[in-house]
Amino acid sequence: TLDSLEGSFFPRISLSGGGLVVRQKGRTDVPPLLTIKHFEIRASLREVMQRPRHVSEVRLQGLEVTIPPGDDDHRDPNRNDSDASEDDRPLHQVVIDRFEAPDTVLTLIPRKAHKPPKIFAIHHLVMESVGRGYTIPYIAVLTNPKPEGQIEASGTFGPWDVVHPARTPVSGKYTFAN
Numbered sequence: 742t743l744d745s746l747e748g749s750f751f752p753r754i755s756l757s758g759g760g761l762v763v764r765q766k767g768r769t770d771v772p773p774l775l776t777i778k779h780f781e782i783r784a785s786l787r788e789v790m791q792r793p794r795h796v797s798e799v800r801l802q803g804l805e806v807t808i809p810p811g812d813d814d815h816r817d818p819n820r821n822d823s824d825a826s827e828d829d830r831p832l833h834q835v836v837i838d839r840f841e842a843p844d845t846v847l848t849l850i851p852r853k854a855h856k857p858p859k860i861f862a863i864h865h866l867v868m869e870s871v872g873r874g875y876t877i878p879y880i881a882v883l884t885n886p887k888p889e890g891q892i893e894a895s896g897t898f899g900p901w902d903v904v905h906p907a908r909t910p911v912s913g914k915y916t917f918a919n
Contacts, residue, residue, distance in 0.1 A: 754789060756782040765906075771809060772848070774906065778803025793834045793872065801842040808906050810852035837871040847883075849907075859886050874900050879913070891919050 744760025763775040779802040788795035845863040865882040880895045896913015 750786070754782075754784040754786060756780075765809070772807040772850075773805075774807060776803070776805045777801050793836050796835065796837045798839045799837050799841070799871075801840075802844070804842045804845040805848070806845065807848045807850065809850050810907060835872060836875070838869065840866075840868040840871045842866045861886060868898065876900060876910075885917065890917050892917055 742760070742762045743758060746756065746758035748754070748756040757780065759777070759779040761775070761777040761780060762773045765771065765774045781798075781800045782796060783798045784796040788797060842863070843865055845866050847861040847863055849859040849861075851858060861883050863881055863883040866879065867881075868877050868879045871877050876897045877899045878896070879898050881892075883892050883894070884890070885892050892915050894913050894915035896911065896915075898911050899909060902908040
């Protein structure tokens with residue numbers, strides 16, 4: 742769902758909006774996968790017409806990401822994991838050159854219902870060459886919930902696992918302080 746959207750297409754493409762909520766498979770019985778208070782997207786018409794299509798910059802404010810537990814034990818035997826990638830094929834043709842999401846909140850829901858979620862405050866997050874099916878370089882500064890401390894990290898994220906977000910690979914190097 743989307744609360745607001747504004748845009749202009751000349752001299753550059755510029756879109757902004759707010760109140761974006763993305764739910765996993767439309768489910769309302771679990772927290773949304775993504776919520777975004779405000780977003781800004783900038784691109785040139787020439788970049789959007791190329792293959793792959795390029796978006797110069799995406800900046801998100803108030804991004805909240807909630808990752809449900811991995812559901813390896815609860816797989817749907819009738820679902821083929823490749824189905825999602827086939828449905829989303831047009832997204833393979835879009836690359837975001839620079840993605841920024843300061844003050845993001847990442848919540849990891851544990852598999853065991855009695856355990857509290859792990860909540861990470863990500864103060865600084867920059868990714869480059871973001872695209873569906875891509876391994877994405879990132880730089881992040883975040884607060885680790887337990888043991889509490891500050892993490893500065895860089896590495897790669899993805900490709901995003903559409904069917905099982907908890908399985909998305911993340912690798913890199915980090916320093917832990919304070």
